[in-house]
Amino acid sequence: MTGQPIIIMDRVSKRFGETVLAVDNMSLTINEGDFVTFLGPSGCGKSTALKVISGLLPVTSGTITITPPTGETEQDLGFVFQDPTLMPWATAYQNVFLPLKLAGIKPDQAGPRVTEALKEVGLSKFADAYPRELSGGMKMRVSIARALVTRPRILLMDEPFAALDEMTRSKLNNDVTQLAKEHNLTVIFVTHSVFESVYLSTRVMIMAARPGRLAAEMSLETPWPRTEDWRTSAAFSAEAHRISEALKRTLDAEDIDH
Amino acid sequence: MPKTLTTETLPESAPEQSAPLNTVPLRRARRERILSFVMPVVMLCAAIGFWEFQVWYHEIPKYLIPAPSVIAQTLVTDGPSLMASAWFTVKLTFFSLLLAIIGGVILGALFALSRPVELSLFPFAVILQVTPVIAIAPLILIYVDSTFAALLICAWIVAFFPILSNTVIGLRSADHNLRDLFTLYNATPWQRLRYLLVPSALPYFMAALKVAGGLSLIGAVVAEFVAGAAGQNTGLASRIIESSFRSEIPRMFAALVLVSLLGIAIFLLTNWASRKVLGHWHESELQRES
Numbered sequence: 001m002t003g004q005p006i007i008i009m010d011r012v013s014k015r016f017g018e019t020v021l022a023v024d025n026m027s028l029t030i031n032e033g034d035f036v037t038f039l040g041p042s043g044c045g046k047s048t049a050l051k052v053i054s055g056l057l058p059v060t061s062g063t064i065t066i067t068p069p070t071g072e073t074e075q076d077l078g079f080v081f082q083d084p085t086l087m088p089w090a091t092a093y094q095n096v097f098l099p100l101k102l103a104g105i106k107p108d109q110a111g112p113r114v115t116e117a118l119k120e121v122g123l124s125k126f127a128d129a130y131p132r133e134l135s136g137g138m139k140m141r142v143s144i145a146r147a148l149v150t151r152p153r154i155l156l157m158d159e160p161f162a163a164l165d166e167m168t169r170s171k172l173n174n175d176v177t178q179l180a181k182e183h184n185l186t187v188i189f190v191t192h193s194v195f196e197s198v199y200l201s202t203r204v205m206i207m208a209a210r211p212g213r214l215a216a217e218m219s220l221e222t223p224w225p226r227t228e229d230w231r232t233s234a235a236f237s238a239e240a241h242r243i244s245e246a247l248k249r250t251l252d253a254e255d256i257d258h
Numbered sequence: 259m260p261k262t263l264t265t266e267t268l269p270e271s272a273p274e275q276s277a278p279l280n281t282v283p284l285r286r287a288r289r290e291r292i293l294s295f296v297m298p299v300v301m302l303c304a305a306i307g308f309w310e311f312q313v314w315y316h317e318i319p320k321y322l323i324p325a326p327s328v329i330a331q332t333l334v335t336d337g338p339s340l341m342a343s344a345w346f347t348v349k350l351t352f353f354s355l356l357l358a359i360i361g362g363v364i365l366g367a368l369f370a371l372s373r374p375v376e377l378s379l380f381p382f383a384v385i386l387q388v389t390p391v392i393a394i395a396p397l398i399l400i401y402v403d404s405t406f407a408a409l410l411i412c413a414w415i416v417a418f419f420p421i422l423s424n425t426v427i428g429l430r431s432a433d434h435n436l437r438d439l440f441t442l443y444n445a446t447p448w449q450r451l452r453y454l455l456v457p458s459a460l461p462y463f464m465a466a467l468k469v470a471g472g473l474s475l476i477g478a479v480v481a482e483f484v485a486g487a488a489g490q491n492t493g494l495a496s497r498i499i500e501s502s503f504r505s506e507i508p509r510m511f512a513a514l515v516l517v518s519l520l521g522i523a524i525f526l527l528t529n530w531a532s533r534k535v536l537g538h539w540h541e542s543e544l545q546r547e548s
Contacts, residue, residue, distance in 0.1 A: 054442060055442070056438050056442060074443075075442070075444075077442065079438075079442055081435045081438075081439075083435060085433065087436065087454070088539050089457045089539045090457075098439075098443070102440070102444065102445045102449055103443065103444075132544070
């Protein structure tokens with residue numbers, strides 16, 4: 001399922017000011033088609049790591065190599081924030097159109113792609129709705145459509161579903177994995193939910209705090225994308241238990257440190 | 259635990275349901291709308307009626323308190339000359355407001371874009387704002403040849419500051435994640451300004467416009483008072499002073515009514531503009547259903 005390396009992080013560190021070391025010496029190779037989750041407690045630098053990969057924050061030291069895109073794409077990286085981050089003055093359609101508009105694509109050329117992106121997230125009927133008229137889950141779908149409209153290879157998601165209710169969250173989990181498979185996306189997904197990381201990903205990166213660093217890597221061999229049945233299976237529980245134990249060991253080690 | 263059935267649906271499917279035909283809230287909203295229009299009108303008419311009655315009943319002479327009917331009569335007989343003055347004040351007010359918008363927005367944009375510019379020029383803006391215009395007006399009238407230009411400067415000084423300060427705050431208020439998004443998609447500075455900063459600043463700007471609209475009228479009236487009744491072209495405030503010198507109390511009231519009407523017109527206009535610009539998305543102008 002996974003292909004060539006697409007993101008290579010080599011001894012990446014990110015320091016804020018003199019004292020805060022948000023990401024410490026992180027080395028990681030992510031392959032095409034991987035669905036990677038960064039799992040860890042609050043303040044372990046997982047969001048910072050994501051922003052560094054996206055280029056929104058410069059690295060303090062180390063290198064990040066992203067293999068150049070081969071296909072037609074306006075923006076190789078899609079980013080989904082923790083909040084839907086929609087422009088409240090613009091309709092769902094206009095929000096999804098934004099990345100193409102910024103890339104200088106004319107509305108008539110962009111039209112079919114925006115419509116397609118909205119259709120993919122199941123919001124065809126809500127193209128003309130303003131964000132305030134949409135539920136939390138729907139807003140997040142618009143945000144996902146916006147990230148996908150540029151046909152990126154890589155999708156970065158920063159705790160996108162943390163604020164949603166359990167049912168909406170499960171549904172969006174399924175939809176995201178489905179979209180990732182259809183578009184052959186490489187996804188990095190930040191979460192603090194063990195269950196979400198187990199359900200979604202092929203690789204789980206457990207991160208530890210102070211300084212933020214990669215504590216353990218765990219692979220999940222269960223065929224991907226997973227189905228709703230698997231969520232309630234004994235195998236799922238076993239995997240969740242395994243990841244939880246690893247996370248617990250990381251947290252315990254931290255407690256001893258301090 | 260027994261399962262309980264609730265009428266709630268999942269958020270995802272809620273908007274797709276067709277709303278049941280319940281006209282009660284609609285009717286209530288309509289009644290509310292009518293009431294909100296009728297009540298003030300009724301109260302205003304009642305107050306005017308009470309005034310008229312008191313003047314008639316106590317036989318108060320019109321050089322003390324003129325009855326509303328006398329004021330209305332004066333508005334008709336002095337109509338042409340009062341209208342000319344009103345037109346002068348309208349021009350002065352709207353012109354100064356326009357200049358306040360242009361100056362406030364341009365300077366606000368400069369402040370928001372450049373910290374050094376803000377630090378070096380903001381004290382001047384504050385000095386202009388905190389010094390009462392009535393204290394500066396005589397100087398301006400001495401230094402500026404054209405009376406209209408002098409009056410314009412006075413009114414502008416008063417109206418300008420809210421636009422400036424709110425434009426600065428507004429341009430800085432854009433959501434930081436949206437800023438990141440624009441960075442991620444390599445937005446040019448122009449795109450960032452047009453598609454992100456300006457829309458983010460609009461609610462602040464519209465709030466300032468409502469304040470500045472009223473202030474520009476106050477500025478115009480105050481400046482006219484200081485300028486006095488001199489000159490050929492004079493505004494409503496000058497007519498009020500002139501009438502007070504001649505003890506023509508009904509005409510004072512008539513001019514006052516026109517000033518008030520102008521103020522109300524500005525208030526309605528700026529509110530309408532704000533609803534037009536923000537009504538479809540911003541909390542401050544959304545119509546609530548309940």
